[in-house]
Amino acid sequence: MIKQERMQIIKQQQIAHHIFELTVKGTLANEMAEPGQFVHIRVADSFEPLLRRPISVASIDLEASQFTMIYRAEGRGTQLLAEKTAGDTLDVLGPLGHGFPVEEAVKRAYLIGGGIGVPPLYELAKQLNARGIETVHILGFESKQAVFYEDKFRELGDTHIATVDGSHGTQGFVTHILNELPTDFDTYYSCGPTAMLEAVQWAYPQKKGFLSYEQRMGCGIGACFACVCRTTKSETDYIKVCSDGPVFPAGVVIT
Amino acid sequence: MIDLTVKLPGLNLKNPIMPASGCFGFGKEYAQLYDLSQLGAIMIKATTVEMRLGNPTPRVAETASGMLNAIGLQNPGLEKVAGQELPWLEKYDVPIIANVAGTTTEDYVEVAKAISQAPNVHALEINISCPNVKQGGITFGTDPDVARELTRAVKEVSAVPVYVKLSPNVTNIVSIAKAVEEGGADGITMINTLLGMRMDTKTGRPIIANITGGLSGPAIKPVALRMVYEVSQHTKLPIIGMGGVTNVDDVIDFLSAGASAVAVGTANFVNPFVCPEIIKQLPEHLHELGFDSVEQLVGRSHRL
Numbered sequence: 001m002i003k004q005e006r007m008q009i010i011k012q013q014q015i016a017h018h019i020f021e022l023t024v025k026g027t028l029a030n031e032m033a034e035p036g037q038f039v040h041i042r043v044a045d046s047f048e049p050l051l052r053r054p055i056s057v058a059s060i061d062l063e064a065s066q067f068t069m070i071y072r073a074e075g076r077g078t079q080l081l082a083e084k085t086a087g088d089t090l091d092v093l094g095p096l097g098h099g100f101p102v103e104e105a106v107k108r109a110y111l112i113g114g115g116i117g118v119p120p121l122y123e124l125a126k127q128l129n130a131r132g133i134e135t136v137h138i139l140g141f142e143s144k145q146a147v148f149y150e151d152k153f154r155e156l157g158d159t160h161i162a163t164v165d166g167s168h169g170t171q172g173f174v175t176h177i178l179n180e181l182p183t184d185f186d187t188y189y190s191c192g193p194t195a196m197l198e199a200v201q202w203a204y205p206q207k208k209g210f211l212s213y214e215q216r217m218g219c220g221i222g223a224c225f226a227c228v229c230r231t232t233k234s235e236t237d238y239i240k241v242c243s244d245g246p247v248f249p250a251g252v253v254i255t
Numbered sequence: 256m257i258d259l260t261v262k263l264p265g266l267n268l269k270n271p272i273m274p275a276s277g278c279f280g281f282g283k284e285y286a287q288l289y290d291l292s293q294l295g296a297i298m299i300k301a302t303t304v305e306m307r308l309g310n311p312t313p314r315v316a317e318t319a320s321g322m323l324n325a326i327g328l329q330n331p332g333l334e335k336v337a338g339q340e341l342p343w344l345e346k347y348d349v350p351i352i353a354n355v356a357g358t359t360t361e362d363y364v365e366v367a368k369a370i371s372q373a374p375n376v377h378a379l380e381i382n383i384s385c386p387n388v389k390q391g392g393i394t395f396g397t398d399p400d401v402a403r404e405l406t407r408a409v410k411e412v413s414a415v416p417v418y419v420k421l422s423p424n425v426t427n428i429v430s431i432a433k434a435v436e437e438g439g440a441d442g443i444t445m446i447n448t449l450l451g452m453r454m455d456t457k458t459g460r461p462i463i464a465n466i467t468g469g470l471s472g473p474a475i476k477p478v479a480l481r482m483v484y485e486v487s488q489h490t491k492l493p494i495i496g497m498g499g500v501t502n503v504d505d506v507i508d509f510l511s512a513g514a515s516a517v518a519v520g521t522a523n524f525v526n527p528f529v530c531p532e533i534i535k536q537l538p539e540h541l542h543e544l545g546f547d548s549v550e551q552l553v554g555r556s557h558r559l
Contacts, residue, residue: 001287002287002288004288004526004527004528042525042526047320047472047473047501047525048319048320049317050317050318050320050321050322050472050473050521050525051315051317051322051524051525052524052525077317093527215312215313216312216313216314216315216316217315218315218322218324218524219278219284219523219524219527220524221284221285221287221288221527222280222283222284223278223279223280223284223285223523223524224277224278224280224315224324224326224524225280225300225309225314225326225329226312226313226314226315226324226326227312227314228308228309228312228314228329229312230308236306236308238308238329243284
């Protein structure tokens with residue numbers, strides 16, 4: 001069930017260049033079910049900035065009624081969010097959207113993420129591992145400075161890092177790593193820039209895949225029709241990234 | 256006991272608060288959050304004869320205390336709205352104001368005739384003011400003669416009272432208001448969004464794919480308030496006021512300026528519970544101001 005709650009900030013810290021990790025506590029955390037869902041945060045009580053910010057969930061702790069988000073502070077809204085500290089409260093609406101279907105993986109899954117698309121894959125990896133699925137992580141970042149959660153992913157499975165400038169891991173994009181890896185997996189999950197999702201989709205046309213998309217949002221719950229995409233299912237139909245997604249099976253979204 | 260009820264043509268409102276068209280879909284999303292029967296009315300998303308896929312994305316951009324949108328009247332079309340969306344809303348004890356849009360007079364007439372017969376549609380809102388569609392929309396709302404004749408044509412076929420939604424993107428909004436009154440309108444809703452744009456500072460390109468968009472949110476409230484104040488002095492028609500309403504004080508301002516009821520738009524995106532919160536707070540605020548009813552407050556500014 002979607003809730004709006006003033007959640008308490010438990011911890012906020014910078015974990016990479018412009019990248020922040022934020023943990024909040026409240027009953028809303030217990031509504032979280034699927035990795036890949038997101039929350040909509042009001043970063044200020046004023047109307048500047050006006051709209052909420054969609055932030056993905058990186059880790060859920062149901063026992064402690066907490067969840068952790070990782071976001072990049074680059075615009076005014078996320079910069080204001082980064083100024084909040086432990087003890088502050090935050091207006092959170094969520095959980096929103098449909099996440100990654102963990103039950104679709106059979107034995108071995110590839111988790112492919114780019115930049116700020118990496119965070120939701122961490123909770124996904126945790127849940128897949130808990131189900132006995134072997135996870136392989138292929139993660140792309142701009143540079144060494146921007147890399148986060150490498151060790152945490154390594155604890156859960158084989159982890160490969162690409163950086164655009166080659167300052168860490170393989171130089172280039174995640175697709176450079178994918179070209180070198182075997183294709184002995186049954187399901188892939190991906191989150192990141194649209195161009196990366198397209199490339200991943202092209203790389204594995206025969207595999208079962210699930211992609212998490214981004215689009216500018218207004219309401220976050222499906223009412224405003226801001227984040228629509230065309231779909232391959234019907235020429236006269238459309239999907240809303242916020243409420244029908246953000247995760248869709250590969251081959252559904254026309255970008 | 257404070258009386259929140261408002262009587263308008265076709266509408267016996269239990270309170271003066273309603274979500275504005277285009278900011279509430281067809282109610283399903285907000286029904287997940289609270290009981291829609293609390294609302295005074297619901298202004299549903301614009302309906303056109305055929306389904307519309309709307310404009311390319313990005314369709315929204317944030318501005319200082321506001322947002323730009325260019326959705327482009329995306330909707331599933333008359334048949335689906337009448338056959339699926341409206342029947343679904345029947346379980347709620349709330350009057351529906353159906354927003355009617357089109358590209359020709361015939362389009363408006365066809366939608367108005369059919370949708371006004373739905374049992375839970377108590378009034379129509381004729382959208383002659385959408386700034387985000389290339390044909391229709393605002394082109395009907397900027398020329399008084401065209402607005403008058405369209406109103407007349409819709410009135411002839413509508414089974415329920417007709418409200419006309421005015422655009423602020425005109426030199427003289429009073430002349431448009433008078434024209435729709437002459438055309439037989441039962442009421443006015445105002446204002447629609449203000450045409451605006453925003454650039455991506457790095458690239459110089461407009462952020463909205465449609466280049467321009469409609470500005471809404473707190474940034475436009477002073478403009479909306481001024482227009483409601485002006486129009487209410489020059490027409491006998493009741494006004495449902497809107498434009499940047501975010502809280503109970505804004506509602507009081509619009510009622511004081513001459514609106515009989517108030518619609519909440521963009522604020523629903525910021526706080527999805529904003530409508531029920533305002534409804535809950537309204538009696539206490541009226542009491543503090545020394546009023547026993549909403550109707551006593553309407554047009555207060557003109558009596559000072």
